[in-house]
Amino acid sequence: MSVFGPLTWILVALSLVAMVYAVVLAARNKRIDWPVLGMLGVVEVGLIVQLIVGIVQFTGTDRDVSGPFFIGYLIGSLIVLPIGAFWALAESSRWGAGALAVACLVIPILELRLHDLWTA
């Protein structure tokens, strides 16, 4: 299993779907709901798997990958969604869903950065 493969695409796709869903909730004046939290729960599990796979791949590669940045992004990616969900849940208006959409968008950006670091 590679660091960048089906898992990456699943994480990117699910995050983007969750983001669109959150934007739709905000547009319809709804608060965040269980389906979107469930989706992000799946993404979070995937990110944990990615961290493990990433560390294993990093220790076994002879590529010139910046370790502190690479591992830092992998670990950092884990805290984005929980904080985002907490921040969104504590808001009793549509804007909570909007804030969650921001957190969702961070995941694909992080995946892009991880990819750049790996292929640098």
Next chain:
Amino acid sequence: MTDPAATKHGPGRILIAVYGVFALAATARAGVQIATKFSDAPIAYLLSAVAAVIYCAATFALAKATKVSRKVATTAIVIELIGVIAIGAFSYAVPDDFPDATVWSHFGQGYGFVPVVLPVLGLLWLRRTR
């Protein structure tokens, strides 16, 4: 005068979320830069650290949303605006002094120019919720 807590609700929720992302990104970036290769570009990395502190201050102050924290947020965001414009201009004028990128280099180009838009939105929001 409106309730100072208005700062953290409504559209402020999204603003603070974006600030939080930058606080996290800038802190992580500056931490790694300073810990691993500080001597490569000390000025750029110190500026990264300053930016990180300002983003964290702005995020927490906006999220706390009290009368006092609003003043802290305003100060932090004004410094942020000055910083991004100054560093942005300098990084174009004397690129040799900025061998490695900071969040604010080239007006935040590496971050989709969000760093230059964010303080403007922040100040507008603070004004709106005054």
